[in-house]
Each structure stands twice: as structure tokens, then as C-alpha cells.
Amino acid sequence: MTTISKLFNITYPIVQGGMIWCSGWRLASAVSNAGGLGLIGSGSMTPDVLTEHIRKCREATSKPFGVNIPLLFSYAETFVKICIAEKVPVVFTSAGNPVRWTATMKDNGINVAHVVANEKGARKCVEAGVDAIVVEGFEAGGHNGKEETTTMVLVPLIRQQTELPLIAAGGIGSGQAMLAAFALGADGVQIGSLFAAAEESSAHPHFKQKIMEAREGDTFLCMKKLVPVRLLNNHFYQEVQKLEQQGAPAEKISALLGRGRARKGMFEGDIDEGELEIGQVAAAIQQIKPVQNIIDTLIQDFLAGKNKLSGISF
Amino acid sequence: MTTISKLFNITYPIVQGGMIWCSGWRLASAVSNAGGLGLIGSGSMTPDVLTEHIRKCREATSKPFGVNIPLLFSYAETFVKICIAEKVPVVFTSAGNPVRWTATMKDNGINVAHVVANEKGARKCVEAGVDAIVVEGFEAGGHNGKEETTTMVLVPLIRQQTELPLIAAGGIGSGQAMLAAFALGADGVQIGSLFAAAEESSAHPHFKQKIMEAREGDTFLCMKKLVPVRLLNNHFYQEVQKLEQQGAPAEKISALLGRGRARKGMFEGDIDEGELEIGQVAAAIQQIKPVQNIIDTLIQDFLAGKNKLSGISF
Numbered sequence: 001m002t003t004i005s006k007l008f009n010i011t012y013p014i015v016q017g018g019m020i021w022c023s024g025w026r027l028a029s030a031v032s033n034a035g036g037l038g039l040i041g042s043g044s045m046t047p048d049v050l051t052e053h054i055r056k057c058r059e060a061t062s063k064p065f066g067v068n069i070p071l072l073f074s075y076a077e078t079f080v081k082i083c084i085a086e087k088v089p090v091v092f093t094s095a096g097n098p099v100r101w102t103a104t105m106k107d108n109g110i111n112v113a114h115v116v117a118n119e120k121g122a123r124k125c126v127e128a129g130v131d132a133i134v135v136e137g138f139e140a141g142g143h144n145g146k147e148e149t150t151t152m153v154l155v156p157l158i159r160q161q162t163e164l165p166l167i168a169a170g171g172i173g174s175g176q177a178m179l180a181a182f183a184l185g186a187d188g189v190q191i192g193s194l195f196a197a198a199e200e201s202s203a204h205p206h207f208k209q210k211i212m213e214a215r216e217g218d219t220f221l222c223m224k225k226l227v228p229v230r231l232l233n234n235h236f237y238q239e240v241q242k243l244e245q246q247g248a249p250a251e252k253i254s255a256l257l258g259r260g261r262a263r264k265g266m267f268e269g270d271i272d273e274g275e276l277e278i279g280q281v282a283a284a285i286q287q288i289k290p291v292q293n294i295i296d297t298l299i300q301d302f303l304a305g306k307n308k309l310s311g312i313s314f
Numbered sequence: 315m316t317t318i319s320k321l322f323n324i325t326y327p328i329v330q331g332g333m334i335w336c337s338g339w340r341l342a343s344a345v346s347n348a349g350g351l352g353l354i355g356s357g358s359m360t361p362d363v364l365t366e367h368i369r370k371c372r373e374a375t376s377k378p379f380g381v382n383i384p385l386l387f388s389y390a391e392t393f394v395k396i397c398i399a400e401k402v403p404v405v406f407t408s409a410g411n412p413v414r415w416t417a418t419m420k421d422n423g424i425n426v427a428h429v430v431a432n433e434k435g436a437r438k439c440v441e442a443g444v445d446a447i448v449v450e451g452f453e454a455g456g457h458n459g460k461e462e463t464t465t466m467v468l469v470p471l472i473r474q475q476t477e478l479p480l481i482a483a484g485g486i487g488s489g490q491a492m493l494a495a496f497a498l499g500a501d502g503v504q505i506g507s508l509f510a511a512a513e514e515s516s517a518h519p520h521f522k523q524k525i526m527e528a529r530e531g532d533t534f535l536c537m538k539k540l541v542p543v544r545l546l547n548n549h550f551y552q553e554v555q556k557l558e559q560q561g562a563p564a565e566k567i568s569a570l571l572g573r574g575r576a577r578k579g580m581f582e583g584d585i586d587e588g589e590l591e592i593g594q595v596a597a598a599i600q601q602i603k604p605v606q607n608i609i610d611t612l613i614q615d616f617l618a619g620k621n622k623l624s625g626i627s628f
Binding site: 001002005011012013118119137138139145146147148149150151152153154156157160170171172173174176177179180181182183184185215216217220221225244245246247248280281283284299305306309310312314 | 315316319325326327432433451452453459460461462463464465466467468470471474484485486487488490491493494495496497498499529530531534535539558559560561562594595597598613619620623624626628
């Protein structure tokens with residue numbers, strides 16, 4: 001068993017990233033049932049909706065699952081309390097300072113991991129006493145760091161600074177990439193894009209179709225004057241890009257963004273005007289598959305790759 | 315032996331990237347003597363200087379070595395002819411269309427590899443009939459692609475499209491990262507930054523010192539309206555960034571860049587006003603070491619990492 005499997009009491013060291021509008025109880029429970037760790041992405045939920053998803057997830061799986069809480073979200077404190085009250089076994093926090101809530105959750109028996117995109121974030125994780133750090137590279141979908149450090153570079157850098165279990169994220173869309181993450185020093189992986197496109201994901205079918213069609217070079221990290229976010233190229237993205245190339249100030253980009261763009265794109269399926277958060281690895285996704293199939297393939301390819309590597313000598 | 319070792323008749327599948335102002339005959343011969351493939355970076359040379367470096371390299375090593383030729387460079391055709399006349403065994407081309415010169419060089423017994431930063435480039439390589447493709451991710455130093463695709467994502471994508479030998483580049487600063495590149499499907503690695511900072515590199519001591527001091531988040535891909543290039547953060551970079559955030563047109567950035575900035579920074583040691591090309595992995599480089607030591611450490615860490623991976627089971 002790997003460090004991460006032991007920590008979360010799961011079969012495979014594969015965490016499904018908590019993604020707004022894509023990862024409700026259906027996706028999270030499917031991942032947990034298939035031997036990984038499913039996460040309910042709370043960032044697009046109200047307190048009532050989160051409670052409902054936690055309860056439905058528990059009905060749908062007897063395995064451990066978790067909740068992802070973006071700490072800068074207005075409901076963060078409420079969500080921490082809900083997870084404690086509902087006895088959720090694992091919480092992944094992101095977008096904010098892990099020092100604020102980690103001890104409280106751990107005192108209540110919750111295993112806590114925090115997502116970082118740079119070394120500074122990793123140092124805060126150590127200070128906060130988290131159980132594991134998610135190290136997310138530039139290639140990941142959704143919100144990301146200003147440093148633009150890739151998975152290949154960031155995982156070894158943070159590995160040198162801490163012995164805490166590390167979960168690599170960003171660019172991991174195959175068992176081969178999962179193996180690469182372990183070679184870099186990770187103890188597990190967090191996978192977003194592959195699961196956003198899974199059958200059980202609550203992403204709109206139009207968004208899933210758009211992921212299938214994505215090719216290399218079709219996603220970009222943008223809105224760097226606000227919070228950097230990786231989006232799929234569509235009409236909305238092109239409008240953002242136009243403003244950015246003109247040197248538009250943050251307020252103007254914020255006004256264009258408006259409210260509800262992510263819901264519009266990912267959940268309601270407006271693939272032209274919506275915000276479509278996805279990783280670079282979308283270029284490698286060709287098929288909408290059930291979670292069980294995705295995880296089986298990841299593990300088969302990881303093991304086959306490991307055997308192949310073992311044959312290399314100089 | 316690996317595919318790449320056989321192809322170039324070298325001990326280890328490690329290529330030293332041809333880097334302007336850093337990789338003359340001294341660095342290239344040291345890498346070849348240590349069992350890798352050293353490349354003379356011709357992009358900063360005149361024809362006479364290149365001929366001199368090829369001859370000195372041949373005196374300094376009995377092992378195979380190569381020359382890197384940027385195909386958009388004004389001397390490209392002259393350099394191809396020099397490599398043929400001097401019977402250079404290997405040429406790596408970059409920045410341009412490989413279809414133009416590959417067949418001519420191969421007809422003259424030269425092994426040819428071409429550097430690409432996207433899938434489109436890889437397709438051109440297949441068409442050109444190169445012997446190997448260097449797949450360079452976003453995290454690499456110096457000039458790079460507009461697509462911003464990282465090593466973790468680009469290597470598996472191109473692996474799926476061709477059976478040609480692949481050499482991964484970008485973010486490879488350790489034996490662990492080299493192992494990760496093999497896990498992703500590469501047959502070898504091309505390493506730049508580590509060798510730019512080597513004792514035998516002709517980079518100015520001030521530039522090497524600046525590499526030692528670089529931390530995570532200190533390099534950025536910039537000048538995207540010209541040809542994207544990854545630079546180390548310094549006063550010149552900050553001036554570029556200021557213009558770019560204001561949405562300045564290409565001409566204005568080009569005027570700021572002027573001529574000779576790279577020479578000024580990397581070769582003459584003006585670390586404030588010069589252009590300092592280096593990869594993200596600079597953040598992991600703490601020591602100026604001789605090439606032999608760098609390669610020994612890469613191989614030791616690769617093999618140790620491989621043993622560690624072999625112990626993973628689920």
C-alpha cells in the first residue's frame with residue numbers, strides 16, 4: 001500500500017479533484033467505489049446543497065470520500081462546520097490559507113489536504129499541519145498560481161522541502177503520467193480533467209463534447225490580473241484575450257467576466273459564452289467513459305509503464 | 315542500451331541542449347566525454363567560430379558530439395554545409411522547418427534530430443524524416459512555443475502519434491525528472507539549464523551565480539508578441555513585463571529588446587540589463603558543478619528512483 005492509500009484508507013492513490021459544477025455526489029461516489037478518493041466540489045454549492053450531496057454520497061458508497069472547500073469562498077466556515085457535523089472523513093482545502101481551519105478539522109477526526117501551486121503555499125501547509133499537500137502544476141485546469149510552475153518542476157522542488165505525503169496534480173491524464181508523478185516524488189495523484197469528462201460527471205454534455213474536441217494548444221491560463229485560471233478556447237476566452245493583449249486593467253476584465261460564467265459554461269452548456277475550466281490534458285481525452293473504466297485503465301497503464309521502466313539499463 | 319544511446323552511439327541517453335553563449339566546444343566535449351551527447355550551440359556563432367569549435371571539440375573528445383542549428387538563423391545554410399564538411403556526426407535543428415535540410419544532412423551520414431514545442435512541429439518532423447524528435451515543454455528556458463504545453467502533457471501526446479525516438483526537454487533537472495520523462499514515453503532527455511550552470515559552460519560567472527540564486531517563480535515566458543522566450547527575472551525582464559501589461563505592440567517590445575541583449579546578459583555578465591535565458595528548473599540548481607559530476611548524479615538518481623518505483627504495488 002502507498003502512503004496515500006493508507007492515509008485515506010483507499011485502494012489506489014488516485015484522488016478525483018473537487019471541481020465546481022462537475023463533481024457532485026454521483027462522480028465522487030463512483031470514484032470512491034472504484035477504489036480512488038472521490039471529492040465533492042463544494043465551490044459551486046450552497047450549504048443545503050452540500051449537505052444533500054454529502055448524504056447522497058454516503059448512501060451511494062461505503063468507501064471513504066471527501067469534500068473540497070475553497071477557503072476564500074464566502075461559505076468556507078459554514079462548509080467546514082457541515083463537514084464536521086456530517087462526519088466527512090476527508091477535506092481538501094484550496095484557494096486560501098490552510099492555517100485557519102486545519103487544526104479544527106483535524107481535532108474533529110478529519111484528514112486534511114491542501115492544494116498549492118507554489119513553494120510558499122507548501123510552507124504554509126507544513127505550518128498548518130495538514131496530512132498531505134496537493135502540488136498543482138501550471139498545466140492544471142481552473143484556478144492556478146501566478147508563478148506558472150509546471151508539475152515536472154514543482155513536485156521535485158516541494159519534495160526536497162518536506163516529507164509530508166505529496167499528491168501531484170496538473171497534466172495527469174494517463175497511467176504513464178501517474179507513473180511520472182511518482183518518479184518525481186509524489187505519493188499519489190489528483191486528477192481533474194479526466195473525471196470532468198467521465199460519464200458520472202455533472203458537467204453539461206455540451207461541455208464534455210467540447211473536451212473531446214480539444215486539441216493541444218486549446219487551453220490557456222488567463223485573467224492573470226484577477227486570479228489566473230486555465231480555460232478552454234471559446235468565444236468568451238477570445239474576448240478575454242483581446243482585452244488582455246490591449247493591456248486592459250483588472251476592472252475591465254472583471255466586468256467582462258461578470259457573474260455565473262462558470263455555471264453557464266460547465267453546467268448549463270453554453271460553450272460559446274461560458275467559462276470552461278479544463279486542464280491542458282484535455283487534448284488527450286477522446287472518449288466519455290465511466291469512472292470504473294478510467295481508473296482501471298490508469299492502474300493498468302501505470303503497472304505496464306513500471307514494468308517497461310524496470311527494463312532500462314545503461 | 316536505450317534507443318537514443320544506440321542512435322547516437324553514446325553511453326547515457328542524455329543530450330546537452332545547444333544553448334547560445336553557454337555551449338561551446340568545452341561544454342560539449344565534457345558532456346560527450348562523460349557519456350552523454352554534447353551539442354555545440356551555433357546560434358551565437360559566426361561560421362569561422364563554429365568551425366573552430368567543431369575542431370576543438372574533436373580534439374577534446376573521441377566520442378560523438380553534435381551541433382545545434384537554429385534554422386531561422388541567417389547562417390543556417392552555411393552551418394549545415396560546415397557540419398557536412400567537418401563530418402559532424404549529429405545535428406540538432408530547431409526554430410524552423412525541418413523539411414528544408416534533414417534529407418541533405420542524412421544523405422551525408424549525419425543523424426538529425428529536430429526540436430519541437432507542439433504537435434504540429436512533431437508532424438513536420440515525421441514528414442522530414444528526422445531520426446529523433448526533441449519534445450520541449452513550456453518550462454524550458456529560452457525560445458519556446460505559443461501553445462504553452464508542458465513536458466508532462468506534450469510528451470505523451472506526441473508519443474501517441476509517432477514511434478520515432480523522443481527526447482524530452484523542459485523541466486529536467488534531476489535523475490528523478492529524467493525517470494519521469496521515460497515514464498511519459500520519452501527515450502532520452504535533453505537538458506539545458508543544469509549544463510548552462512556547469513563549470514565547463516561558457517556562461518558568464520555572474521549569470522551562473524544568478525542561476526544559483528533563482529527561486530521558484532523567478533522565470534517567465536515573455537515577449538509572446540515576438541517569439542516567446544523564457545527569461546530569468548531581472549531589470550530588463552521587468553521592463554518587458556511593464557510594456558506587456560500595458561498591451562504594448564510588438565514593435566515597442568522589439569525596440570526595447572534591441573540587439574545583443576542575450577550576449578550582454580549570458581556571456582558578458584550584465585545581469586540587470588541582459589537577456590538571461592534559463593528554464594524553470596533553475597530554482598532547483600544550487601551548485602556550480604563539473605559535467606562529470608552532473609551526469610553521474612543524474613544516472614545514480616535515475617537508477618535509485620527506478621528501484622523505488624519498482625516497489626510500488628496496489
